[in-house]
Amino acid sequence: MATSCKKMEKIQGHPCFGGNHHKNGRMHLAVAPKCNIKCGYCTRKHDCANESRPGVTSRLLTPAEAMVKVREVMASPITGPMIKVVGIAGPGDPLFNEETFETFRMVGEEFPHLIKCLSTNGLLLPDRMAQLKEIGLHSLTVTLNALDPKVGAKIYSHVYYEGKRYSGEEAAALLLMNQLEGIAQAAELGLTIKINTVLIPGVNDDQIPLISQKVKELGAFVMNIMPLIPNADFAHVVPPSPEQIDVLRKANEKVIGQFAHCKQCRSDAIGLIGENLQLENPKL
Ligand code: SF4
Ligand code: SF4
Ligand code: SF4
Incomplete structure (x- = not known):
């Protein structure tokens, strides 16, 4: 199916989807505390490793506090003109937290021109799809690290779904x-x-080409291969070098477009990619 003009326009405004990342910024709202799975690289002492890097834990915001922040950021002459996207990426899984939907509803009412973006581990995607449609979500990021449940079982220690806890290959x-x-x-x-896809050397290397093929078939637009940040169960693993990541991206770009500018931002980042104006300017 050809990409519609309206959709293309929005993609061009989104820095994480290949839009002009030197000019267009995003604002993350850390309103989603709980998570429903356990990834081996996550310590939960910092933001969700889906979209973050270790460091200071972002301050959790209520939806009302998040709205105060959005208003401040959009009114500021520094950030207002650059912010095109409001993203919810943690610190837990956005789909597992009602606050995500409440926040997006409020943002949509007051700032309908902002692109709504969400990042998830994907466990609740089918259950939440109708709500995502209702709030008018535009962009979605899913972290997918394995197609083989045997490999998945090495990455995810448990999954909590519909009131039941699963582990091992069943969970994966x-x-x-x-x-x-x-x-x-x-x-x-x-x-x-x-x-x-978080590349965990020695664990899911062989899954990368399979994932790129599969997600292309399913209709994904771009893939973002991210290096492991060694932590928790994978604290001992030597992370892949930028060169290794580069080689992998090149090998897979014929199958699906590769996003090469990811800076593994925190779930409260504001500004251009790799930037967090909030840390430089606590008033934001
Ligand atoms: Fe941690 Fe994110 Fe994985 Fe949940 S989905 S365990 S918050 S890295
Ligand atoms: Fe969207 Fe994820 Fe980029 Fe945030 S990090 S703006 S949630 S793609
Ligand atoms: Fe974009 Fe940062 Fe998200 Fe990477 S982590 S996709 S750079 S906002």
């Missing part, structure tokens, strides 16, 4: 099933989809 297979179904539904809905 359940997560995978919902991720793939969710990506297919999101593509059907016309969302612009980015797939984040």
Whole structure:
């Protein structure tokens, strides 16, 4: 299906989807504290490793506090003109927190021109798709690290779904099933989809080409291969070098476009990619 003009216009405004990342910025709202899975690289002492780097934990905001922040940022002559995207990426899984939906509803009412973007582990995607449609989500990032449940079981220690806790391959297979179904539904809905894959050397190297092929077939727009930040269960793993990541991106770019500017931002980052104006200017 050809990408519509309206969709293309929005993609061009989105720095994480290949839009002009020197000019267009995004604002992350850290309103989603809880998570429903456990990734081996996550310590929960800092923001979700889906979209973050270790460091100071962002201050959790209520939806009302988040709105105060959005108003301040949009009124500022420094940030107002550059912010094109409001993203919710943590610190837990946005789909597992009602605050995510409440915040997006409020942002949509007051700032309808801002692109709504969300980043998730994908477990609840099929369950939440109708709500995502209702709030008018434009872009979606799903972190998908394995297609083989045996590999997934080495990455995810447990998954909590519909009141039940799963572990091992059963957990990984359940997560995978919902991720793939969710990506297919999101593509059907016309969302612009980015797939984040954390490369964990010695664990999921062989999964990368399989993932790129599969998500392309399902309708994803771009892939973002991210280096592991060694932590928790994977604290001992030597992270991949920028050169290794580069080689992988090149090998997969014929299958699906590769996003090469990711700076693994925190879930409260504000400004251009790699920038957090909030840290430089606490008033924001
Ligand atoms: Fe941590 Fe994010 Fe994984 Fe949840 S989805 S365990 S918050 S890295
Ligand atoms: Fe959207 Fe993710 Fe980029 Fe945030 S980090 S703006 S949630 S793609
Ligand atoms: Fe964009 Fe930062 Fe998200 Fe990477 S982590 S996709 S650079 S906002």
